[in-house]
Amino acid sequence: MGTLRELLDLIKNGPERDVAESGDERIASLKKTLGAICPFGRRIVDAAEAKGAVFCTDGDLGKRSGVYHPATGYVVLNAKMSDDVLLSSIVHEARHALQPKGYTHEDTVKSAIMLNRAMEGDALAFHSVAVGDT
Ligand SMILES: [Zn+2]
Numbered sequence: 001m002g003t004l005r006e007l008l009d010l011i012k013n014g015p016e017r018d019v020a021e022s023g024d025e026r027i028a029s030l031k032k033t034l035g036a037i038c039p040f041g042r043r044i045v046d047a048a049e050a051k052g053a054v055f056c057t058d059g060d061l062g063k064r065s066g067v068y069h070p071a072t073g074y075v076v077l078n079a080k081m082s083d084d085v086l087l088s089s090i091v092h093e094a095r096h097a098l099q100p101k102g103y104t105h106e107d108t109v110k111s112a113i114m115l116n117r118a119m120e121g122d123a124l125a126f127h128s129v130a131v132g133d134t
Helices: 003-013 025-037 039-050 083-098 109-131
Strands: 054-058 066-069 074-078
Touching (some): 025 054, 025 083, 025 109, 039 083, 066 083
Parallel strands (some): 054 074
16 A cells, blocks of 8 residues: 555544554564664654554655654655664654644744754654664
8 A cells, every 4th residue: 555545544534543453564563673672762652652643654655764744643664664774763753743743834934944953853863862873
């Protein structure tokens, strides 16, 4: 299933999708490994899920290892990447899911860029501390 279809499915069916029923064994495996090597990183992912984030994989992300889509709460990880890369990405994107809402229409271009840098720096710090920067 492609990313667009995943997003459309969420928009159509709402955010009540149960991750355990999604059949994404790769996500379950990553979470298990993360819990074994870095409980702190696992807690970040668990907190994002508790806030409503839905984790899944997809093969249509190009060179991106992961993305968080705030409007739907989806964290999509690139299925073509190695577990080492995705262990970092899952923490990074989970951190984005926990960040307060970003831009508003009151932002200027400059303030939006500054906010984006702050949000990326925050997520980078969390995934670097949790599992290292791959
Ligand atoms: Zn980021």
